[in-house]
Amino acid sequence: MNFLLKAATVIDPKSPFHKKTVDIQIENGIVTDINTSIKAKDNSKEIQLENLHVSRGWFDSSVSFGEPGYEERETIEHGLEVASKSGFTGIALNPNTLPITDTSASVGFLKGKAQHSAVKLYPIGALTVKSEGVDMAELYDMKQAGAIAFGDYKKSIQNPNLLKIALLYAQNFNGLVLSFPQENHIAGKGMVNEEQQSTLLGLKGIPALAEELQVARDLFLLEYTGGKLHIPTISTAKSVALIKEAKNKGLQISCSTSIHNLLLTDAELVRFDSNYKVLPPLRTKTDVDALQQGVKDGIIDMVTSDHQPMDIEHKNVEFDNAKYGTIGLESAFGTLNTIFGVEKTVSMLTKGRSVFEIENDTIDINSTADLSLFNPEGNSTFTIDNILSSSKNSAFLQKSVKGNVFGIVSDGKIILK
Incomplete structure (x- = not known):
């Protein structure tokens, strides 16, 4: 046409x-x-x-739907329609499905489901079998089938030797390894940022140290092995500083931050609204300011909606029992534009393609x-009427866009x- x-x-x-x-x-x-x-x-x-x-097509580096396994949260067909009407021409799909995307066949299934969509779907393969963090998955086979990177969504690699081997192995085919930044022993049973707000609300905290220790460890491993490492959704000021130092050393390191971590603080938790239960947790204003400066300085390579639909049965419950996650495709442009203006917002929504080596022609x-x-x-105000997703768990409801x-x-x- x-x-x-x-x-x-x-x-x-x-x-x-x-x-x-x-x-x-x-x-x-x-x-x-x-x-x-x-x-x-x-x-x-x-x-x-x-x-x-008009701008070059936007790309989101961290999107979850549900299918296969959790179609009640979102199907691939409808999720891609939501992405298109939210301005995205490409999305990287996380491997948090059932079964986990850890084989070439599962990668092929996802690409087949999206073949008729205007939005290009780029699967992220799991780094380990069933994302259990024990045995490395079929990285090369998944790369051949169309996977653009490898990581266990929201699950950190606790065994440093496993990450070391993955970084070494992936160099054979120019693979990009993702490592979620959380040291689980430090995070413990926490669910929100460990700070004054968590104490006031009586909620168990995840200290910033849990993220920063993992980032520091992963950067040491990258310096030893070489290769390409991407750290998704950093959330603390110290993480920005650590990654800046690594980039100054010339390491092939990239990172993202989620839009909710970039714009919202843990002050939102005062109403115990489970839409603000996200991972990494919402941090302090000091962290938000550092993240925004990191985006402006180019230390943070891209932003992501970290779109994670969650059905009402897993969100409309007590805060302690609620699942992590917020949707974000529909609100991504409007929320970023309120803070950064149109040119910077467009830049943030298009830069991710280069990290994942996805072509994106200039407008000519x-x-x-x-x-x-x-x-x-x-x-305007973002309301439930603006949500196109099957799940309605948005952290930006009633926010200005x-x-x-x-x-x-x-x-x-x-x-x-």
């Missing part, structure tokens, strides 16, 4: 049309013309949207049309809310 985007402001610093308002002709998934005014062809669908802005004539469509202006996402152009299709 062919489209003509009318009066679209381009947000792409690498594009010759950056910050220019132009018409964009797309034919068979390729940008064939960009000009101040283009007359629609007979076989083109003309798209006119209020204050339309003859480039692949992989675009996010949005209006960066207009303030700025802007509106229209949808995407990808794989020769246009998806609009």
